[in-house]
Amino acid sequence: MTKRVLVIDDEEIMRSIIAGVYEDEGFEVDQASDGKEGLIFFEENEYDLVVLDVMMPVMDGWSVCRRIREKSNVLIIMLTSRDEDDDQLLGYELGVDEYVTKPVNFKVLLAKSMRLLKRIKVKEGDEDGSMIIKSKMVIDKIAYTVKVGERTIDFAPKEYDLLVYLAENDGRVLTREQILNTIWGYDYYGDDRVVDTHIKKIRKKLGEEAGLIQTVIRTGYKFDSSKAAV
Numbered sequence: 001m002t003k004r005v006l007v008i009d010d011e012e013i014m015r016s017i018i019a020g021v022y023e024d025e026g027f028e029v030d031q032a033s034d035g036k037e038g039l040i041f042f043e044e045n046e047y048d049l050v051v052l053d054v055m056m057p058v059m060d061g062w063s064v065c066r067r068i069r070e071k072s073n074v075l076i077i078m079l080t081s082r083d084e085d086d087d088q089l090l091g092y093e094l095g096v097d098e099y100v101t102k103p104v105n106f107k108v109l110l111a112k113s114m115r116l117l118k119r120i121k122v123k124e125g126d127e128d129g130s131m132i133i134k135s136k137m138v139i140d141k142i143a144y145t146v147k148v149g150e151r152t153i154d155f156a157p158k159e160y161d162l163l164v165y166l167a168e169n170d171g172r173v174l175t176r177e178q179i180l181n182t183i184w185g186y187d188y189y190g191d192d193r194v195v196d197t198h199i200k201k202i203r204k205k206l207g208e209e210a211g212l213i214q215t216v217i218r219t220g221y222k223f224d225s226s227k228a229a230v
Helices: 012-024 035-044 061-069 085-093 106-124 157-168 176-184 193-212
Strands: 004-008 028-032 049-053 075-080 098-101 131-134 137-140 145-148 151-153 173-175 213-216 220-223
Touching: 004 012, 004 035, 012 028, 012 106, 028 035, 035 049, 035 061, 049 061, 049 106, 061 075, 061 085, 075 106, 085 098, 085 193, 098 106, 131 157, 137 157, 137 193, 145 193, 151 193, 157 176, 157 193, 157 220, 173 176, 176 193, 176 220, 193 213, 193 220
Parallel strands: 004 028, 004 049, 049 075, 075 098
Antiparallel strands: 131 137, 137 145, 145 151, 173 220, 213 220
16 A cells, blocks of 8 residues: 655755655655644644654644554654754653754654654554453554553554563563664764653553662663563
């Protein structure tokens, strides 16, 4: 099935070039010139990926990202001229999946897009029937769902990937560097605080089972099923 991309950027030339990059690879692409128009497109259509600029009139990219994440876990790549760690951290806190700074290297943008989409495809196509069951938490890798008891929990893609990675390594200490390399990729150059931020969000969503994820001081984290809620 043809993948569909929404490009939201107020710079017409940049927006057109980005759209062309995806169209050349066989994607269907819609373009929006500001955040408000982008949300209208998003409400009326289904997308596999949103490429979102930060600095825009009417509604900035941060606000658009928040609105999208209220309703969807669609893949989001944020484009910005800012490269400060705090700005990248904010993006990941809001649920951004990748972060590309301007001037955009279009080959890198496309490569990151393909990697994210491939990761989702692998999850959707997993036919081995594998499930991860730890105490009251059940991860269904085919349905791409997480349940604690009767409660189904919605996780953003990176949150889900991180939780699965930890659970599949039950009892093993994983350093922040290992987590960054596995979940964000070797080309990620941001602050490793992004790991702590995602762990905090995962724990909050797990509720009574938050204790499954243990902090290893000055090292990283460990999934420990012996710490499950009673």
